[in-house]
Amino acid sequence: MSNTPGTGQGYRALVVDDEAPLAEVVASYLEREQFEATVATNGSDAVAIAREVDPDVVILDLGLPGIDGLEVCRQLRTFSDAYVVMLTARDSELDTVVGLTVGADDYITKPFSPRELVARVRAMLRRPRSMSAAEVPASAAPPRVFGPLRINTAAREVRIDDDPILLTRTEFDLLEALSARPGVVLSRRQLLEIVRDGPWVGNEHLVDVHIGHLRRKLGDDAANPRFIATVRGVGYRMASAQ
Incomplete structure:
Protein backbone atom coordinates (compact mmCIF):
# COMPACT_ATOMS: atom_id res chain seq x y z
CA MET A 1 0.00 0.00 0.00
CA ARG A 126 3.21 6.90 10.95
CA ARG A 127 4.20 3.82 12.94
CA PRO A 128 4.96 0.68 10.90
CA ARG A 129 2.88 -2.44 10.51
CA SER A 130 4.42 -5.85 11.12
CA MET A 131 6.52 -7.40 8.37
CA SER A 132 6.52 -11.01 7.39
CA ALA A 133 9.74 -12.97 7.75
CA ALA A 134 10.26 -12.80 3.97
CA GLU A 135 10.13 -8.98 4.10
CA VAL A 136 12.77 -8.58 6.81
CA PRO A 137 16.01 -7.21 5.30
CA ALA A 138 19.00 -9.50 5.53
CA SER A 139 20.91 -6.64 7.18
CA ALA A 140 18.29 -6.14 9.88
CA ALA A 141 19.49 -5.75 13.45
CA PRO A 142 19.74 -9.03 15.42
CA PRO A 143 17.01 -9.80 17.96
CA ARG A 144 17.26 -8.18 21.38
CA VAL A 145 17.58 -10.89 24.02
CA PHE A 146 16.52 -10.58 27.66
CA GLY A 147 16.82 -14.08 29.10
CA PRO A 148 14.00 -16.12 27.54
CA LEU A 149 12.58 -13.01 25.85
CA ARG A 150 13.60 -12.33 22.23
CA ILE A 151 12.45 -9.18 20.44
CA ASN A 152 12.82 -9.07 16.65
CA THR A 153 12.31 -5.39 15.93
CA ALA A 154 12.51 -5.67 12.14
CA ALA A 155 9.78 -8.31 11.96
CA ARG A 156 7.99 -6.88 15.00
CA GLU A 157 7.90 -10.32 16.58
CA VAL A 158 8.25 -11.27 20.24
CA ARG A 159 8.96 -14.74 21.60
CA ILE A 160 9.48 -16.26 25.04
CA ASP A 161 11.27 -19.63 25.02
CA ASP A 162 10.50 -19.69 21.27
CA ASP A 163 6.75 -19.35 21.86
CA PRO A 164 5.27 -16.38 19.95
CA ILE A 165 3.67 -13.61 22.04
CA LEU A 166 0.90 -11.70 20.29
CA LEU A 167 1.05 -7.98 21.10
CA THR A 168 -0.96 -5.03 19.90
CA ARG A 169 0.98 -2.38 17.99
CA THR A 170 1.09 -0.07 20.99
CA GLU A 171 2.28 -2.84 23.31
CA PHE A 172 5.04 -3.76 20.87
CA ASP A 173 6.06 -0.12 20.41
CA LEU A 174 6.38 0.36 24.17
CA LEU A 175 8.45 -2.82 24.47
CA GLU A 176 10.60 -1.70 21.54
CA ALA A 177 11.20 1.71 23.13
CA LEU A 178 12.18 0.21 26.49
CA SER A 179 14.32 -2.58 25.05
CA ALA A 180 16.25 -0.10 22.91
CA ARG A 181 17.47 1.54 26.14
CA PRO A 182 18.04 -1.30 28.67
CA GLY A 183 18.62 -0.04 32.19
CA VAL A 184 17.46 3.50 31.31
CA VAL A 185 14.41 4.88 33.11
CA LEU A 186 11.84 6.43 30.77
CA SER A 187 9.01 8.56 32.08
CA ARG A 188 5.43 7.99 30.95
CA ARG A 189 5.57 11.14 28.83
CA GLN A 190 8.86 10.10 27.22
CA LEU A 191 7.40 6.71 26.34
CA LEU A 192 4.25 8.26 24.88
CA GLU A 193 6.22 10.73 22.81
CA ILE A 194 8.51 7.99 21.48
CA VAL A 195 5.55 5.75 20.64
CA ARG A 196 3.41 8.57 19.23
CA ASP A 197 6.35 10.17 17.39
CA GLY A 198 5.61 13.64 18.72
CA PRO A 199 4.28 15.69 21.65
CA TRP A 200 1.56 14.01 23.71
CA VAL A 201 -1.55 15.79 24.96
CA GLY A 202 -3.69 13.65 27.25
CA ASN A 203 -3.57 11.39 30.28
CA GLU A 204 -0.05 10.01 30.69
CA HIS A 205 -1.35 7.12 32.79
CA LEU A 206 -2.57 5.51 29.57
CA VAL A 207 0.98 4.06 29.53
CA ASP A 208 0.21 2.14 32.73
CA VAL A 209 -2.71 0.40 31.00
CA HIS A 210 -0.57 -0.83 28.14
CA ILE A 211 2.36 -1.78 30.38
CA GLY A 212 -0.08 -3.83 32.46
CA HIS A 213 -1.30 -5.64 29.34
CA LEU A 214 2.26 -6.16 28.17
CA ARG A 215 3.38 -7.62 31.48
CA ARG A 216 0.48 -10.07 31.56
CA LYS A 217 1.33 -11.32 28.08
CA LEU A 218 5.02 -11.68 28.96
CA GLY A 219 4.22 -13.41 32.24
CA ASP A 220 6.09 -10.66 34.06
CA ASP A 221 5.36 -9.98 37.73
CA ALA A 222 5.34 -6.26 38.56
CA ALA A 223 6.39 -7.07 42.15
CA ASN A 224 9.34 -9.20 41.01
CA PRO A 225 9.95 -8.25 37.37
CA ARG A 226 12.16 -10.17 34.96
CA PHE A 227 11.76 -7.72 32.10
CA ILE A 228 10.02 -4.42 32.88
CA ALA A 229 10.57 -2.68 36.21
CA THR A 230 8.52 0.18 37.65
CA VAL A 231 10.52 3.11 39.00
CA ARG A 232 8.12 4.77 41.41
CA GLY A 233 7.35 8.38 40.69
CA VAL A 234 9.32 8.29 37.43
CA GLY A 235 8.33 5.61 34.94
CA TYR A 236 9.66 2.28 33.65
CA ARG A 237 12.93 0.65 32.66
CA MET A 238 13.92 -2.55 30.89
CA ALA A 239 16.19 -5.11 32.49
CA SER A 240 19.72 -5.33 31.08
CA ALA A 241 20.08 -7.30 27.85
CA GLN A 242 21.59 -10.79 28.08
Whole structure:
Protein backbone atom coordinates (compact mmCIF):
# COMPACT_ATOMS: atom_id res chain seq x y z
CA MET A 1 0.00 0.00 0.00
CA SER A 2 1.39 3.39 -0.98
CA ASN A 3 0.73 6.29 1.36
CA THR A 4 1.52 9.97 1.02
CA PRO A 5 3.24 11.33 4.17
CA GLY A 6 1.01 13.63 6.19
CA THR A 7 -2.24 12.44 4.59
CA GLY A 8 -4.55 9.49 4.94
CA GLN A 9 -4.21 8.49 1.29
CA GLY A 10 -4.58 4.74 0.92
CA TYR A 11 -5.62 4.21 4.56
CA ARG A 12 -8.98 2.78 5.55
CA ALA A 13 -10.86 4.02 8.63
CA LEU A 14 -13.96 2.61 10.28
CA VAL A 15 -15.99 5.01 12.45
CA VAL A 16 -18.36 3.31 14.91
CA ASP A 17 -20.85 5.42 16.88
CA ASP A 18 -24.59 5.08 17.43
CA GLU A 19 -24.85 8.88 17.07
CA ALA A 20 -25.00 8.78 13.28
CA PRO A 21 -24.54 12.56 12.77
CA LEU A 22 -21.35 12.51 14.88
CA ALA A 23 -20.04 9.45 13.04
CA GLU A 24 -20.67 11.16 9.70
CA VAL A 25 -18.85 14.32 10.85
CA VAL A 26 -15.80 12.32 11.94
CA ALA A 27 -15.88 10.38 8.67
CA SER A 28 -16.05 13.61 6.68
CA TYR A 29 -12.96 14.98 8.44
CA LEU A 30 -11.10 11.75 7.70
CA GLU A 31 -12.19 11.86 4.06
CA ARG A 32 -10.83 15.41 3.76
CA GLU A 33 -7.47 13.89 4.72
CA GLN A 34 -7.93 11.30 1.95
CA PHE A 35 -8.88 8.37 4.19
CA GLU A 36 -11.37 5.84 2.89
CA ALA A 37 -13.92 6.14 5.70
CA THR A 38 -16.79 3.76 6.47
CA VAL A 39 -19.45 4.30 9.16
CA ALA A 40 -21.20 1.76 11.41
CA THR A 41 -23.80 2.64 14.04
CA ASN A 42 -23.84 -0.60 16.04
CA GLY A 43 -21.39 -3.21 17.22
CA SER A 44 -22.57 -6.13 15.09
CA ASP A 45 -22.27 -4.13 11.89
CA ALA A 46 -18.87 -2.80 13.00
CA VAL A 47 -17.40 -6.31 13.35
CA ALA A 48 -18.86 -7.44 10.04
CA ILE A 49 -17.60 -4.35 8.19
CA ALA A 50 -14.15 -4.66 9.77
CA ARG A 51 -13.88 -8.21 8.44
CA GLU A 52 -14.84 -6.97 4.99
CA VAL A 53 -12.78 -3.77 4.61
CA ASP A 54 -9.76 -4.59 6.85
CA PRO A 55 -9.43 -1.05 8.31
CA ASP A 56 -6.11 0.46 9.36
CA VAL A 57 -7.80 2.35 12.20
CA VAL A 58 -11.12 2.03 14.03
CA ILE A 59 -12.73 4.96 15.85
CA LEU A 60 -14.90 3.12 18.34
CA ASP A 61 -17.53 4.47 20.73
CA LEU A 62 -17.47 2.74 24.12
CA GLY A 63 -21.19 3.18 24.82
CA LEU A 64 -22.76 1.33 21.90
CA PRO A 65 -26.13 -0.35 22.44
CA GLY A 66 -26.20 -4.14 22.29
CA ILE A 67 -22.60 -5.21 21.64
CA ASP A 68 -20.70 -2.41 23.37
CA GLY A 69 -17.34 -0.96 22.36
CA LEU A 70 -15.37 -3.23 24.68
CA GLU A 71 -16.84 -6.36 23.15
CA VAL A 72 -16.37 -5.01 19.64
CA CYS A 73 -12.71 -4.38 20.45
CA ARG A 74 -12.31 -7.90 21.87
CA GLN A 75 -13.75 -9.37 18.68
CA LEU A 76 -11.63 -7.11 16.47
CA ARG A 77 -8.47 -8.29 18.20
CA THR A 78 -9.19 -11.88 17.14
CA PHE A 79 -8.63 -11.01 13.47
CA SER A 80 -7.37 -7.43 13.09
CA ASP A 81 -4.28 -5.42 14.07
CA ALA A 82 -6.00 -2.11 13.31
CA TYR A 83 -5.34 0.78 15.64
CA VAL A 84 -8.36 1.31 17.90
CA VAL A 85 -9.20 4.74 19.32
CA MET A 86 -11.92 4.43 21.96
CA LEU A 87 -14.43 7.26 22.36
CA THR A 88 -15.78 7.79 25.90
CA ALA A 89 -18.73 9.97 26.90
CA ARG A 90 -17.20 11.46 30.05
CA ASP A 91 -14.02 11.49 32.12
CA SER A 92 -15.40 9.06 34.68
CA GLU A 93 -15.54 6.37 31.99
CA LEU A 94 -11.77 6.55 31.78
CA ASP A 95 -11.70 4.25 34.82
CA THR A 96 -13.35 1.60 32.66
CA VAL A 97 -10.92 2.17 29.82
CA VAL A 98 -7.92 2.00 32.17
CA GLY A 99 -9.11 -1.38 33.41
CA LEU A 100 -9.80 -2.92 30.02
CA THR A 101 -7.68 -5.67 28.58
CA VAL A 102 -9.18 -5.66 25.11
CA GLY A 103 -6.37 -3.97 23.18
CA ALA A 104 -7.50 -0.40 22.47
CA ASP A 105 -4.56 1.83 21.60
CA ASP A 106 -5.83 5.26 22.61
CA TYR A 107 -8.90 7.07 23.91
CA ILE A 108 -10.49 10.47 23.50
CA THR A 109 -13.26 11.96 25.64
CA LYS A 110 -16.45 13.45 24.21
CA PRO A 111 -16.96 16.22 23.31
CA PHE A 112 -13.81 16.28 21.22
CA SER A 113 -12.36 18.15 18.28
CA PRO A 114 -12.53 16.10 15.08
CA ARG A 115 -9.32 17.84 14.02
CA GLU A 116 -7.54 16.59 17.16
CA LEU A 117 -8.86 13.09 16.56
CA VAL A 118 -7.62 13.08 12.97
CA ALA A 119 -4.23 14.41 14.10
CA ARG A 120 -3.91 11.54 16.61
CA VAL A 121 -4.89 9.01 13.96
CA ARG A 122 -2.31 10.38 11.52
CA ALA A 123 0.39 10.21 14.20
CA MET A 124 -0.50 6.58 14.93
CA LEU A 125 -0.33 5.60 11.28
CA ARG A 126 3.21 6.90 10.95
CA ARG A 127 4.20 3.82 12.94
CA PRO A 128 4.96 0.68 10.90
CA ARG A 129 2.88 -2.44 10.51
CA SER A 130 4.42 -5.85 11.12
CA MET A 131 6.52 -7.40 8.37
CA SER A 132 6.52 -11.01 7.39
CA ALA A 133 9.74 -12.97 7.75
CA ALA A 134 10.26 -12.80 3.97
CA GLU A 135 10.13 -8.98 4.10
CA VAL A 136 12.77 -8.58 6.81
CA PRO A 137 16.01 -7.21 5.30
CA ALA A 138 19.00 -9.50 5.53
CA SER A 139 20.91 -6.64 7.18
CA ALA A 140 18.29 -6.14 9.88
CA ALA A 141 19.49 -5.75 13.45
CA PRO A 142 19.74 -9.03 15.42
CA PRO A 143 17.01 -9.80 17.96
CA ARG A 144 17.26 -8.18 21.38
CA VAL A 145 17.58 -10.89 24.02
CA PHE A 146 16.52 -10.58 27.66
CA GLY A 147 16.82 -14.08 29.10
CA PRO A 148 14.00 -16.12 27.54
CA LEU A 149 12.58 -13.01 25.85
CA ARG A 150 13.60 -12.33 22.23
CA ILE A 151 12.45 -9.18 20.44
CA ASN A 152 12.82 -9.07 16.65
CA THR A 153 12.31 -5.39 15.93
CA ALA A 154 12.51 -5.67 12.14
CA ALA A 155 9.78 -8.31 11.96
CA ARG A 156 7.99 -6.88 15.00
CA GLU A 157 7.90 -10.32 16.58
CA VAL A 158 8.25 -11.27 20.24
CA ARG A 159 8.96 -14.74 21.60
CA ILE A 160 9.48 -16.26 25.04
CA ASP A 161 11.27 -19.63 25.02
CA ASP A 162 10.50 -19.69 21.27
CA ASP A 163 6.75 -19.35 21.86
CA PRO A 164 5.27 -16.38 19.95
CA ILE A 165 3.67 -13.61 22.04
CA LEU A 166 0.90 -11.70 20.29
CA LEU A 167 1.05 -7.98 21.10
CA THR A 168 -0.96 -5.03 19.90
CA ARG A 169 0.98 -2.38 17.99
CA THR A 170 1.09 -0.07 20.99
CA GLU A 171 2.28 -2.84 23.31
CA PHE A 172 5.04 -3.76 20.87
CA ASP A 173 6.06 -0.12 20.41
CA LEU A 174 6.38 0.36 24.17
CA LEU A 175 8.45 -2.82 24.47
CA GLU A 176 10.60 -1.70 21.54
CA ALA A 177 11.20 1.71 23.13
CA LEU A 178 12.18 0.21 26.49
CA SER A 179 14.32 -2.58 25.05
CA ALA A 180 16.25 -0.10 22.91
CA ARG A 181 17.47 1.54 26.14
CA PRO A 182 18.04 -1.30 28.67
CA GLY A 183 18.62 -0.04 32.19
CA VAL A 184 17.46 3.50 31.31
CA VAL A 185 14.41 4.88 33.11
CA LEU A 186 11.84 6.43 30.77
CA SER A 187 9.01 8.56 32.08
CA ARG A 188 5.43 7.99 30.95
CA ARG A 189 5.57 11.14 28.83
CA GLN A 190 8.86 10.10 27.22
CA LEU A 191 7.40 6.71 26.34
CA LEU A 192 4.25 8.26 24.88
CA GLU A 193 6.22 10.73 22.81
CA ILE A 194 8.51 7.99 21.48
CA VAL A 195 5.55 5.75 20.64
CA ARG A 196 3.41 8.57 19.23
CA ASP A 197 6.35 10.17 17.39
CA GLY A 198 5.61 13.64 18.72
CA PRO A 199 4.28 15.69 21.65
CA TRP A 200 1.56 14.01 23.71
CA VAL A 201 -1.55 15.79 24.96
CA GLY A 202 -3.69 13.65 27.25
CA ASN A 203 -3.57 11.39 30.28
CA GLU A 204 -0.05 10.01 30.69
CA HIS A 205 -1.35 7.12 32.79
CA LEU A 206 -2.57 5.51 29.57
CA VAL A 207 0.98 4.06 29.53
CA ASP A 208 0.21 2.14 32.73
CA VAL A 209 -2.71 0.40 31.00
CA HIS A 210 -0.57 -0.83 28.14
CA ILE A 211 2.36 -1.78 30.38
CA GLY A 212 -0.08 -3.83 32.46
CA HIS A 213 -1.30 -5.64 29.34
CA LEU A 214 2.26 -6.16 28.17
CA ARG A 215 3.38 -7.62 31.48
CA ARG A 216 0.48 -10.07 31.56
CA LYS A 217 1.33 -11.32 28.08
CA LEU A 218 5.02 -11.68 28.96
CA GLY A 219 4.22 -13.41 32.24
CA ASP A 220 6.09 -10.66 34.06
CA ASP A 221 5.36 -9.98 37.73
CA ALA A 222 5.34 -6.26 38.56
CA ALA A 223 6.39 -7.07 42.15
CA ASN A 224 9.34 -9.20 41.01
CA PRO A 225 9.95 -8.25 37.37
CA ARG A 226 12.16 -10.17 34.96
CA PHE A 227 11.76 -7.72 32.10
CA ILE A 228 10.02 -4.42 32.88
CA ALA A 229 10.57 -2.68 36.21
CA THR A 230 8.52 0.18 37.65
CA VAL A 231 10.52 3.11 39.00
CA ARG A 232 8.12 4.77 41.41
CA GLY A 233 7.35 8.38 40.69
CA VAL A 234 9.32 8.29 37.43
CA GLY A 235 8.33 5.61 34.94
CA TYR A 236 9.66 2.28 33.65
CA ARG A 237 12.93 0.65 32.66
CA MET A 238 13.92 -2.55 30.89
CA ALA A 239 16.19 -5.11 32.49
CA SER A 240 19.72 -5.33 31.08
CA ALA A 241 20.08 -7.30 27.85
CA GLN A 242 21.59 -10.79 28.08
